[in-house]
Amino acid sequence: MTKRLFITILILATTITNAQVFKKSMFAKKPLINLENFDKQRVHFGFYLGFNSYDFKIDKKFDGEDILVDSQMGFNVGLISNLRINEYIDLRFEPGLHYGQRNLTFPNLTDPVDRLREVKSTYIHLPLLAKFSSKRLGNVKPYVIGGLSTSMNLSSNANSPDDNSANRFRMLKNTNNYELGVGIDMYFEYFKFSPSIRGVFGLKNEIIPDADPNSPWTGNVASMSTRGVFINFAFH
Numbered sequence: 001m002t003k004r005l006f007i008t009i010l011i012l013a014t015t016i017t018n019a020q021v022f023k024k025s026m027f028a029k030k031p032l033i034n035l036e037n038f039d040k041q042r043v044h045f046g047f048y049l050g051f052n053s054y055d056f057k058i059d060k061k062f063d064g065e066d067i068l069v070d071s072q073m074g075f076n077v078g079l080i081s082n083l084r085i086n087e088y089i090d091l092r093f094e095p096g097l098h099y100g101q102r103n104l105t106f107p108n109l110t111d112p113v114d115r116l117r118e119v120k121s122t123y124i125h126l127p128l129l130a131k132f133s134s135k136r137l138g139n140v141k142p143y144v145i146g147g148l149s150t151s152m153n154l155s156s157n158a159n160s161p162d163d164n165s166a167n168r169f170r171m172l173k174n175t176n177n178y179e180l181g182v183g184i185d186m187y188f189e190y191f192k193f194s195p196s197i198r199g200v201f202g203l204k205n206e207i208i209p210d211a212d213p214n215s216p217w218t219g220n221v222a223s224m225s226t227r228g229v230f231i232n233f234a235f236h
Contacts, residue, residue: 033138035188035192038187039141044082046082048076049077050075050230053072053100054101054226055071055228056069057202057223059224061221069104070104072102074101075098077096080234088134091128092127092130095124098151099121100121100228102118104117109216114216121156124151125151127149128148130146140185144181144182145196148179150175151174151226156173157171157208158172163208163212164210164217165211172205175202175206176203178203179198181198182197182198183196184196195231196232198230199228200230
């Protein structure tokens with residue numbers, strides 16, 4: 001117990017100290033400017049780690065019970081290539097690997113096996129983005145980011161001859177998206193840290209209909225396209 005209490009106090013003391021240093025270095029009236037020339041590089045690189053929550057936008061052909069989508073938390077990892085256009089605009093390519101899962105519940109079905117479909121996705125995600133930054137304020141610089149992306153789903157069952165009648169939910173392997181987000185660059189002594197949040201919106205119908213046009217799983221689906229939210233933590 002004494003050892004645990006000591007460790008807890010040490011962690012709290014370290015956290016408070018780091019918070020005070022962070023506040024002083026980031027938001028003081030005359031902060032010490034970190035990495036003053038970092039953004040003047042024509043090209044720089046980095047990586048990101050983060051979380052995702054994938055969803056579906058579902059349009060129905062006619063009135064009926066909605067398909068329920070339960071979004072599971074997934075994670076992202078990828079690289080960053082940044083090209084400076086001018087002081088306020090950058091082009092960015094962020095290839096990454098995204099893991100996610102969506103559980104679909106079909107209320108019109110009573111059998112527990114037929115009622116649930118787990119849609120697991122492993123995406124190779126390839127976005128090309130434009131980043132618009134504000135003027136740097138001390139050691140912070142807010143920005144907005146947006147652009148287009150393409151995603152290849154390595155977990156797709158697109159080539160399977162089986163459909164939902166054999167417990168196989170099928171989606172297209174490739175899809176295109178547009179993305180919009182906001183973030184903030186934070187300049188530390190040895191690196192730049194950039195947390196951001198981004199919405200991702202699919203541009204095409206991804207569902208592959210079952211062979212039976214009256215299928216209880218796909219018969220009433222006019223289109224099903226990806227929606228998602230990414231929270232990324234980038235390091236440069």
